[in-house]
Amino acid sequence: MKPVFKIEKTDPVTWARAGMLELGRVKIETPVLMPVGTQAAVKTLAPDELSGNGIGLILSNTYHLFLRPGHEVIKKLGGLHKFMGWDGGILTDSGGFQIFSLSKLRKISEEGVRFRSHIDGSEFFFTPELAMEVQKAIGSDIAMVLDECPPPDASREYVERSMNMTTRWALRSLKAMEGSGQGCFGIIQGGFFEDLRERHAAEYYDLPFDGMAIGGVSVGEAPEETARIVACTAPKMPQEKPRYLMGVGMPADLVRYSALGVDMFDCVVPTRNARNGQVFTTTGRLNIRNTTHAEDSLPLDSGCGCMTCTKFSRAYIRHLYMSGEILAHRLLTLHNIAYFSGLMKRVRRSIIEGCNASFADDFFKSPENGC
């Protein structure tokens, strides 16, 4: 079924919204952060460890799955949910971002983009229609349109031309998805030019997308630049549709952009940083490699109820990490997922209770706001 989005409460001071995104098999409370399962797995974790820690919706990568194992294989095996044993929701990106950040020898034309696989160099030609066909085969609950992500230092002229092509690609994507039961989200581009962002949002406003995303702001730019673009773009997006800020964020980002009315996020930070030893807690960040934890009998986060925190000490996890044990990566990932899931629940509760502004104030003043 097509996604159904209902706003349950809007904060009286900030622009934050608490909503419910119904995806057929699962209902997702928003604002929500989607952990990233690039290759049909949220790295190190089994599906029940996601659902057991409050995760109902993940992101998976069309580009990676197209290259390996191939969308036809996934289709043959019953679609991505069945393939990976996941009962929750799945949003797939279109592959655009990965083509422009990972692959080699890209050649963009109106028709589509020719690229070489980052795995074995083999050549492919991706069109908006193929991106949607792949996502249909994968069977995600929400598909993203194919877009071009210009580099952050692209000229205004390049960004404008690219944005116009992305619009034409979005229309082709919508057409390709007609009659499908999958959701389809548009992606607003326009680089760091406020007027282009506003214009792109306006062009998309009445298109029959099930949700709208802000793309191209997580590519290595300064945080204040992202903030500037989100602040000008979010208010121009349809009120009644979910708003998705792609590739963001750190805990402070999630609090900040929820307050600007963003409903959905995805980010590799909980999982990738865990594998680097970085732990997010309600009292701030720590790195488990630090020798101060060598004999530390405390859990990662005394305020956390995850399996890692209820069963293991920092000293043990540090020992595993320093010894190169895979279990360390699991335990750290599990905790970070639980932390981010818990943070989003706290954000949502503050909106429901009408105190999102003071929640955000308190958050930014607390040690929890690390960076």
Add this chain to the structure above:
Amino acid sequence: MKPVFKIEKTDPVTWARAGMLELGRVKIETPVLMPVGTQAAVKTLAPDELSGNGIGLILSNTYHLFLRPGHEVIKKLGGLHKFMGWDGGILTDSGGFQIFSLSKLRKISEEGVRFRSHIDGSEFFFTPELAMEVQKAIGSDIAMVLDECPPPDASREYVERSMNMTTRWALRSLKAMEGSGQGCFGIIQGGFFEDLRERHAAEYYDLPFDGMAIGGVSVGEAPEETARIVACTAPKMPQEKPRYLMGVGMPADLVRYSALGVDMFDCVVPTRNARNGQVFTTTGRLNIRNTTHAEDSLPLDSGCGCMTCTKFSRAYIRHLYMSGEILAHRLLTLHNIAYFSGLMKRVRRSIIEGCNASFADDFFKSPENGC
């Protein structure tokens, strides 16, 4: 408490015994295979995944834990069980085997062995007394005496001299463990010389060990050599004490040596081979990397009830493996642990039912006996 071993049933045809090894916190059905948790973790798995798959007793490595994080740290944090969150039993080897297989610049004297850490080259001097002190600090349920493991090609003269020193070390180890509540097992050496093995077994026969091990037969020798030594040594070991064959084995070994009256085994095969993609099943072995599994919707083993087999297809696990996902190693390890645990249960049942001989016959004729 000291381990208590009770033999419940002896097979009428083979020498196999079904027993119960009581370790205070847990009762272990024998014959048993101990998975190896070298660095205070059975690689990739959390403790509840072990107990949930029928594992009650694991082996951990004194040598590794002595070097990292250090036995004093483990003691300070409440002992190894608490440190690693494991409610089951733990047997620690003495470090002897690792000193002789992993460390550098070994120098053996009557007093002990000087060696350099394989991690950072720092120098240590291990004595039988220190080996026991370390195992006391770790707090394992069963400690092993320090022994010398001569290389498989050692001369008879060397092996005999070494064996005699190992006996003197064993007596020092026993003395060092006096008054301790931990179990202490002796290790029978003697290389591939049957008369030395028998003599060593006889020397140990009346010593107050809680169990007796056969050491030094898993070091790269031909399987028939191991079989010859086990066949001549096992009958000379005390009937009423648990017999432990160190570093063995493959499924066929477990069936074969159980039938020769061995009660305990440890082996890295279930875990290490999993990480290389090798899967043990009731219908034979497979390697998940094989392209025949690329679109294979079957579970690893249709006869297996583990989480991996109930939730995931070979195609999915192969995809994860080929994509370098850690989850593949977890899922394969989990299954192999479940397989070996199940095999030991089948062996035990055959003994209880008095049909161990025909069980072994059937096993060796079946595709399950892969090697």
